[in-house]
Amino acid sequence: MILLGLALLACWWVLRQQHYLPWLAAGFILPSLALGAQSLMSNDELARWSVTTGILYLGGAWALAHGLAQRHGGSAHPRVALLIGVVTLAVLYRYSVLSDELWIRIYALNTGLALMYLLPARCLLRRAERHDRLERLLRMSYLLSAVYAVLRPVVIAIMMPSGEIAMLSRSGYWLLTLAGALLLSMWFMLVLLACTTRDVLHTLRQERDRDPLTHLLNRRAFFESAESTLRDPRKAPWALLVCDIDHFKRVNDTWGHAAGDQVLQSVARVLLAQVRHDDLVARFGGEEFMLLLSRADLAQAQAIARRIQLQLAHTRPSAIEGTVTASFGLTPLASHEDLLHALDRADRLLYQAKRSGRDRICTALAEAAR
């Protein structure tokens, strides 16, 4: 479990983005230390060290709950956790130092742990996206561990012969239920690692394929996706639309670079809102955007470009006064055609639009695309 905790820390180290990972790692490492120490102790020593090991268990349980709550955008209620911790530790102290009552300590600790685990239950029970089975498995595994923490002392109390209580930590029932808890923990950890690895891969892929400012595809991802789009005959006919914001330099010079960034984000939103979900929208750098429209003949593509133009005229980014306009180059695209040639044609049409006064759409005749 310590190794798995270290693996989570390594995932965090790679990206430094998933801030919940160190908490989850602590949630596995702290109780492992307590468990390792306890397995070497006699009943007397268990009593003497019960507050210390209790702190490690409870701290670990809250770290786990807090990490999971962070991951799902919820809270593990630190004040309630503090209250649970203080009460549990007080009971552990009372029934170890003042009078040695092993069972009360076991019940108190397990109840405290279960309550800690259940702190983020509300955000975990919120519906995960329907298709995300791994995420649902993670939540269910976690809640199962919490329920097991409540049931474990009851199972031990019912099943363990009274003769074995003298050497509790060596008892077969104790070890059996402990193995159950460990297996559940390891299972949860494996699901968590699978989710984390998936998240890390997703983030890396986003960084490779997306423009960080607008989150649109970047040039590389556009070419990769365009290749497969153009191979799919169900998506024919296609059109290539290049869009370039007019006088963008003036926006930067007048309102500042941050305002320019906001304008780029607004334009990106307009583009995405006006196309289908499987159309490709990319930022090619600067203030130039490229769209590959599927199932769109020239007339349909022109209608889309006009919609974008109209929508831009109604968009007022808060960082600037007024609106921005854009110029467009639009050309049909055949599946067998070299994409670079089509891009070149679209670019020439764009410059034609710029030269003829901007805020307009220049369209290639369909024949030119053949």
Ligand SMILES: Nc1nc2c(ncn2[C@@H]2O[C@H](COP(=O)(O)OP(=O)(O)OP(=O)(O)O)[C@@H](O)[C@H]2O)c(=O)[nH]1
């Ligand atoms: N804010 C911001 N500005 C950028 C970014 N990338 C490029 N620019 C700026 O975009 C401006 C582009 O200027 P130009 O190429 O002269 O184009 P323009 O002013 O839009 O003129 P026309 O295209 O001819 O209408 C430059 O000032 C760049 O510095 C960016 O990511 N953010």
